[in-house]
Amino acid sequence: MDAAKQEMTSRESRGVSEVRIVMGNKVKIEIxxxxxxxxxxxxxxxxxxxxxxxxxxxxxxxxxxxxxxxRGVTETPTVVVDGQILTSGNVPTVEEVxxxxxxxxxx
Numbered sequence: 001m002d003a004a005k006q007e008m009t010s011r012e013s014r015g016v017s018e019v020r021i022v023m024g025n026k027v028k029i030e031i032x033x034x035x036x037x038x039x040x041x042x043x044x045x046x047x048x049x050x051x052x053x054x055x056x057x058x059x060x061x062x063x064x065x066x067x068x069x070x071r072g073v074t075e076t077p078t079v080v081v082d083g084q085i086l087t088s089g090n091v092p093t094v095e096e097v098x099x100x101x102x103x104x105x106x107x
Contacts, residue, residue, distance in 0.1 A: 033076030
């Protein structure tokens with residue numbers, strides 16, 4: 001990444017994994033799910049979209065079922081961008097994620 005600053009940090013604690021990717025302007029993203037194949041695919045697509053757009057984001061994986069239930073989530077993976085649930089129960093495509101992130105980045 002030429003002009004973009006890229007920094008990655010990771011923290012794991014009690015069913016919450018947090019990854020900070022610094023690449024531009026900040027967007028808050030959460031992936032709620034138990035870490036299944038679909039959850040990992042959703043995270044992979046989100047990371048690809050972030051790299052494409054060079055957007056700074058705080059990416060959090062919530063895997064603790066108690067936390068997920070408290071949030072009212074019944075299907076996983078659930079993707080939340082800036083506090084708004086954008087999909088639940090399916091894997092978003094990279095293009096879908098790009099659209100969400102571009103919108104969130106504009107505000």
